[in-house]
Each structure stands twice: as C-alpha cells, then as structure tokens.
Amino acid sequence: MRDSMTLARRHLLAGSAAALSAAGLASWAGRAAAQTAAPKPLPAYAGWKSQDALILHSSSTLETRRSAFGTSVITPSSQLYVRNNLPAPDAAILQDRDAWTVSVEGVRNPRSLTLAELKTLGVDTVATVLQCSGNGRGFFPSKPSGTPWTVGAAGCVVWSGVPLRSVVAALGGLAEGAAYLTGTGGEKLPEGVDPLSVLVERSVPVKAADDALLAWEMNGEPLPLAHGGPLRLVVPGYQGVNNIKYVKRVAFTAAQSQARIMSHGYRMSPPGTKASPDQPSVWEMGVKSWINGPLPDKGPLKPGMVQVHGVAFGGTRGVKGVEVSVDGGKTWQAAPLIGPDLGPFAWRQFAVPVRLEAGTHVLASRATDTAGNVQAEQREENLGGYNNASWRDHAVTLTVG
Ligand SMILES: Nc1nc2c(c(=O)[nH]1)N[C@H]1C(S)=C(S)[C@@H](COP(=O)(O)O)O[C@H]1N2
Ligand SMILES: [Mo]
Numbered sequence: 001m002r003d004s005m006t007l008a009r010r011h012l013l014a015g016s017a018a019a020l021s022a023a024g025l026a027s028w029a030g031r032a033a034a035q036t037a038a039p040k041p042l043p044a045y046a047g048w049k050s051q052d053a054l055i056l057h058s059s060s061t062l063e064t065r066r067s068a069f070g071t072s073v074i075t076p077s078s079q080l081y082v083r084n085n086l087p088a089p090d091a092a093i094l095q096d097r098d099a100w101t102v103s104v105e106g107v108r109n110p111r112s113l114t115l116a117e118l119k120t121l122g123v124d125t126v127a128t129v130l131q132c133s134g135n136g137r138g139f140f141p142s143k144p145s146g147t148p149w150t151v152g153a154a155g156c157v158v159w160s161g162v163p164l165r166s167v168v169a170a171l172g173g174l175a176e177g178a179a180y181l182t183g184t185g186g187e188k189l190p191e192g193v194d195p196l197s198v199l200v201e202r203s204v205p206v207k208a209a210d211d212a213l214l215a216w217e218m219n220g221e222p223l224p225l226a227h228g229g230p231l232r233l234v235v236p237g238y239q240g241v242n243n244i245k246y247v248k249r250v251a252f253t254a255a256q257s258q259a260r261i262m263s264h265g266y267r268m269s270p271p272g273t274k275a276s277p278d279q280p281s282v283w284e285m286g287v288k289s290w291i292n293g294p295l296p297d298k299g300p301l302k303p304g305m306v307q308v309h310g311v312a313f314g315g316t317r318g319v320k321g322v323e324v325s326v327d328g329g330k331t332w333q334a335a336p337l338i339g340p341d342l343g344p345f346a347w348r349q350f351a352v353p354v355r356l357e358a359g360t361h362v363l364a365s366r367a368t369d370t371a372g373n374v375q376a377e378q379r380e381e382n383l384g385g386y387n388n389a390s391w392r393d394h395a396v397t398l399t400v401g
Pocket of ligand 1: 081226
C-alpha cells in the first residue's frame with residue numbers, strides 16, 4: 001500500500017525527469033531523481049539489515065516486504081521486522097553478554113542470575129512465529145492509530161536458550177499464588193515521566209511458562225540487539241509484545257503488571273469504547289495464513305501456471321491444513337503443506353500450482369489449526385487494530401493478461 005504509493009511516485013518522477021531532460025532541464029531532473037532514489041537509511045541498531053527487504057515505517061518500526069518472504073520456512077534475521085516501543089538500549093549491553101543479569105522472582109528461592117549461569121541450567125531450541133499483534137492493522141478501514149502493518153510484522157525464527165521451567169526448578173519451584181508470568185524489559189526509561197507509563201512490562205497467564213524460553217540465540221547467531229540481545233523472554237504462540245527483549249526481570253505474580261502497556265495498551269477494546277484493564281489482552285495468537293506470491297507488484301501476469309504460496313500458523317497449536325481460493329472465496333481447494341514441520345509454534349509453508357486465465361483473480365488462503373478452528377473471514381473490529389486474521393483482508397488481487 002504505502003510502498004506501492006512510493007513506487008508510483010517514483011515512476012511519476014522518473015517519467016517527468018525524462019520529459020524535463022528532453023526539454024533541456026536535465027540537471028534539475030537529475031537532482032529530483034537523485035533525491036527520490038536514495039531510500040531513507042535504516043536506523044543504526046538495525047543498519048546490518050537488508051534494506052531492500054524492509055519497509056521503514058519509522059526508526060522503531062521496520063516491516064518485512066510481502067515479496068521478501070521466500071518459500072523456505074525460516075525468516076532470515078536480516079529481513080525480520082523490528083518493533084521497539086522505547087529506543088533500543090545502547091549496543092554496549094552486548095559487550096559482555098554472559099555478564100547480563102536477570103532477576104527471577106515469584107519462585108521459592110528468588111535471585112538474580114547471570115546469562116553465564118543460565119547457560120548451565122539447560123538448553124533447548126524452539127521455532128516460533130514472532131508476530132506483532134498489530135500485523136494486519138493496515139487493512140482496518142477504521143484506520144486505527146499505530147503502524148499500518150500489512151503482513152510483514154511477522155516472521156518464523158529459531159530461538160535457543162534455557163527453558164524457563166528449568167530455571168524455576170533450579171530456584172525451588174513456583175512460590176504460592178503465581179497466576180501470571182511477568183517479564184520486564186531492560187530499556188533505560190526517559191526521565192521526568194511516570195515509569196509505568198513507558199515501561200515495557202507484560203504479563204501472560206502462568207500456563208504460558210511451560211513453553212517459555214530465556215533465549216540468547218536467534219537463527220543460529222547470538223541474539224542481535226534489535227531483537228532483544230543479550231537475552232529475551234520468548235513466549236511461544238503469544239503475540240509479539242509478550243516476548244520481552246533485553247529481559248531484566250522475570251516474575252511469577254498474583255496480579256498483572258500495572259504498566260500502561262499491560263493495563264491499557266494491547267487490549268481488544270470494542271469500537272466506541274476506551275481501553276481498560278477488563279478487556280481481553282493480546283495474548284495467544286489465532287489461526288492465520290496469507291499468500292506471499294504471486295503478488296501484483298510486478299505488473300500484470302501472463303496467463304498460465306503459477307505457484308500460489310504462503311504461510312500458515314495456529315498460534316499455540318499447529319496447522320492441520322490450508323485451502324486456497326482463486327475466486328475470492330467462492331470455491332476452495334486444499335493446498336499441500338511443504339517443507340519441514342518445525343513444531344506447533346512455527347509456521348508452515350503451503351504451495352499449490354494453479355492455472356490463471358486472463359482476467360482479474362482474487363487469491364485467498366484459509367488455514368485450519370489442529371483443534372479444527374478455521375481462520376475467520378472477517379476481522380474482529382477493535383480500537384487498536386489488533387489480531388487481524390481475516391482471510392478476506394489478506395487476499396491478493398491479480399490482473400492476468
Ligand atoms: N523490551 C522490549 N520488548 C519488546 C518490545 C519493546 O519495545 N521493548 N516490543 C514488543 C513488540 S510490540 C513486538 S511486536 C516485538 C517485536 O520484536 P522484534 O523487534 O524482535 O521483531 O517485541 C516486543 N518486545
Ligand atoms: Mo507489537
């Protein structure tokens with residue numbers, strides 16, 4: 001949407017540049033073209049990422065282009081989206097990764113542990129879909145405030161770290177009354193404001209701790225600063241915001257965090273209401289899929305065969321199957337899942353060859369999770385534009401011929 005607008009503008013300028021140089025105004029035209037050709041640079045903490053694969057919404061919101069999702073299951077770190085609610089900490093926190101400390105509370109023997117100590121308590125690897133709860137917000141006609149992500153505030157990544165349950169066991173087990181797992185981010189808070197208004201601290205139901213990881217590696221490399229290095233709380237199957245980067249504290253608590261990001265942010269507030277702590281928080285992800293190719297951005301396709309491919313996931317459950325429609329949801333056909341199954345929290349790729357004749361085609365995908373839940377046709381309207389899993393919103397319109 002936004003990027004296609006930029007493209008259109010670029011074409012327009014390129015066109016007018018040609019016209020102007022023909023009229024002998026080449027130097028002006030050259031300058032205009034140079035100004036539009038250089039994309040805004042990536043922010044320093046994400047400067048190692050692939051500029052071509054990303055849409056830069058702001059210095060703290062980078063989205064993977066739909067066309068950059070390939071057909072292998074893992075999203076390369078260089079193409080993975082970034083979302084920071086506060087400025088990322090100074091890169092100096094990565095100088096001595098093993099010295100990073102996290103305090104563990106709400107266990108029988110609460111204490112602070114270094115990353116070096118955590119590494120002695122156990123290790124596991126898990127593949128998860130990391131997705132911002134606002135992914136798909138750009139499809140809400142109500143234009144909720146916040147980044148208008150379409151599909152690219154998501155990726156499938158492999159984490160390695162210590163299972164949280166091993167840490168809890170090493171500290172004597174859970175204390176009485178633990179109802180939530182609360183994670184706190186280690187960012188430096190701006191001065192002169194109420195800390196609770198900016199602190200990144202989230203609570204999830206304590207059952208989520210069974211699958212949670214304190215991760216120090218992502219996609220086979222030490223966890224980059226942009227993604228929460230040196231240590232991140234990974235809560236498989238839960239929306240991105242619950243996966244606390246630069247985690248400084250993990251607490252088993254009787255109540256949810258009082259931080260604004262928990263009490264009022266990320267709530268499923270019905271339209272016309274105000275956000276409040278009694279509304280559902282964005283926790284577990286629902287069943288969702290979308291098509292990543294073919295896409296209309298390369299212009300009209302020639303009639304013939306195409307491989308319709310995309311991704312599908314079930315949040316805390318795996319995916320049982322995916323169907324694809326090329327007629328806007330009137331008829332559906334099963335689309336085989338391809339590639340390795342990396343477990344219930346990862347996404348699956350699907351691909352199906354279809355013949356497209358000349359005309360306009362609306363391509364959609366619809367996933368079913370292992371419990372039989374089918375991806376919804378419609379989004380659930382809400383103030384923040386969260387949890388959009390509507391297959392209709394994610395459909396792709398193609399012109400052939
Ligand atoms: N400490 C901390 N953790 C955080 C955030 C943050 O701003 N600070 N943002 C959250 C949000 S809203 C999302 S969507 C994901 C983004 O993860 P990524 O930047 O690694 O893609 O991190 C979550 N964890
Ligand atoms: Mo997010």
